[in-house]
Amino acid sequence: MTCQECRIELFEDTPGRDALVHVGECEDCRELAREIHANAEALAALRGEELVANPFVHPRQRRPWIWGLAAAAALVFGISLPRMFRTEVIVVPNVIPQVQEVSVEPPAPAPEIPKRAQAVLRAKARPRPAVALPVEEPAQPLMVKMLTSDPDVVIYWLIDPVEGEKAI
Amino acid sequence: MSTGDLVLAPFRSETLDDRPSFEALMAAHQQRVLRTAYRLLGRVEDAQDVTQEVFLRLLQHLHHVDADDPKAWLYRVTVNVCNDHYRRRRPVVEAVDLADPAPGPQHALELEDRKQLLTQGLATLPERERTAVVLRDIEGLPTREVAGILGVEEVTVRSQISKARMRLAEYVRTRK
Numbered sequence: 001m002t003c004q005e006c007r008i009e010l011f012e013d014t015p016g017r018d019a020l021v022h023v024g025e026c027e028d029c030r031e032l033a034r035e036i037h038a039n040a041e042a043l044a045a046l047r048g049e050e051l052v053a054n055p056f057v058h059p060r061q062r063r064p065w066i067w068g069l070a071a072a073a074a075l076v077f078g079i080s081l082p083r084m085f086r087t088e089v090i091v092v093p094n095v096i097p098q099v100q101e102v103s104v105e106p107p108a109p110a111p112e113i114p115k116r117a118q119a120v121l122r123a124k125a126r127p128r129p130a131v132a133l134p135v136e137e138p139a140q141p142l143m144v145k146m147l148t149s150d151p152d153v154v155i156y157w158l159i160d161p162v163e164g165e166k167a168i
Numbered sequence: 169m170s171t172g173d174l175v176l177a178p179f180r181s182e183t184l185d186d187r188p189s190f191e192a193l194m195a196a197h198q199q200r201v202l203r204t205a206y207r208l209l210g211r212v213e214d215a216q217d218v219t220q221e222v223f224l225r226l227l228q229h230l231h232h233v234d235a236d237d238p239k240a241w242l243y244r245v246t247v248n249v250c251n252d253h254y255r256r257r258r259p260v261v262e263a264v265d266l267a268d269p270a271p272g273p274q275h276a277l278e279l280e281d282r283k284q285l286l287t288q289g290l291a292t293l294p295e296r297e298r299t300a301v302v303l304r305d306i307e308g309l310p311t312r313e314v315a316g317i318l319g320v321e322e323v324t325v326r327s328q329i330s331k332a333r334m335r336l337a338e339y340v341r342t343r344k
Contacts, residue, residue, distance in 0.1 A: 008330070011333045011334050013311070013326070013329075032337070035340070035341065036333065036337060038278075038282060039282065039286060039333065039336055039340060040305060040333075041279070042279055042282040043286055043301070043305040043306050044305065044306070044308065045279060045283060046207065046283055046286070046287070046306045047306050047307060049203070050203070051199065051202050051203055051206055051212065
């Protein structure tokens with residue numbers, strides 16, 4: 001038997017014979033067996049101890065005010081939380097315009113127009129052709145060129161149609 | 169008869185009839201329950217709470233409990249109430265005034281040290297292993313009875329006890 005197998009058995013209630021034989025041969029496992037025995041002895045000794053505390057001499061107060069305080073805090077929190085995250089919602093009143101039912105009468109028939117009057121109206125409504133008005137141009141002076149015997153002399157006559165003739 | 173009397177009448181009729189036997193049971197088993205709860209939770213105040221709760225349940229279920237041998241019922245309820253307590257609060261080992269241990273010079277001192285270490289080590293165990301080792305090694309119940317109290321197979325209890333002993337031995341070895 002290996003030390004590992006022996007140790008596993010030592011922690012059980014009744015170790016096997018092989019484990020006990022191994023303990024007799026192995027110092028490490030023997031030390032472990034002593035430890036386990038000492039622990040078992042100490043645990044069993046805990047059984048005999050009596051706690052000094054007596055639960056029924058002074059029953060503990062349950063402190064109900066703590067629960068009241070917690071409930072109040074939860075209430076405040078519950079009230080304030082929605083306000084913290086509330087988004088303003090403007091409620092727009094749903095206004096429905098009141099429609100008055102009006103009895104619609106058919107329009108009265110148009111008065112009959114005589115045929116001649118209709119022809120006159122059509123003629124008036126017809127677009128007229130645009131008439132181009134003559135544009136008065138400014139009058140040009142009349143120039144008369146007179147040649148003389150001397151080829152170097154030329155006489156020009158400028159006749160203004162408004163103010164009269166003028167010789168240059 | 170007032171409204172309160174009407175409400176309480178059935179409870180009173182039971183409890184008043186059984187009051188002497190309830191008191192006798194409480195006197196006989198109070199320390200056992202208190203001690204077991206303390207070993208499981210590691211704090212005297214919590215153990216006191218649990219003890220009160222256990223005997224309150226005993227009072228309420230007195231007719232369903234075997235009065236000749238209520239140990240198994242008391243252990244089972246103690247373990248259940250401790251488990252509820254344990255889930256709300258992890259065990260904390262505190263110094264506690266215990267009754268005077270067996271006198272003796274060196275051996276007694278060593279034993280006392282070891283008991284302190286084991287008490288601390290118990291708090292480090294997983295819940296199921298701690299419960300099994302408390303019932304088996306401290307309370308000295310047979311494995312079969314521990315299995316019945318915990319509602320598991322005997323082989324499971326043996327496994328849990330072995331693991332718990334290993335962990336405790338390691339805990340003590342590293343702190344000695």
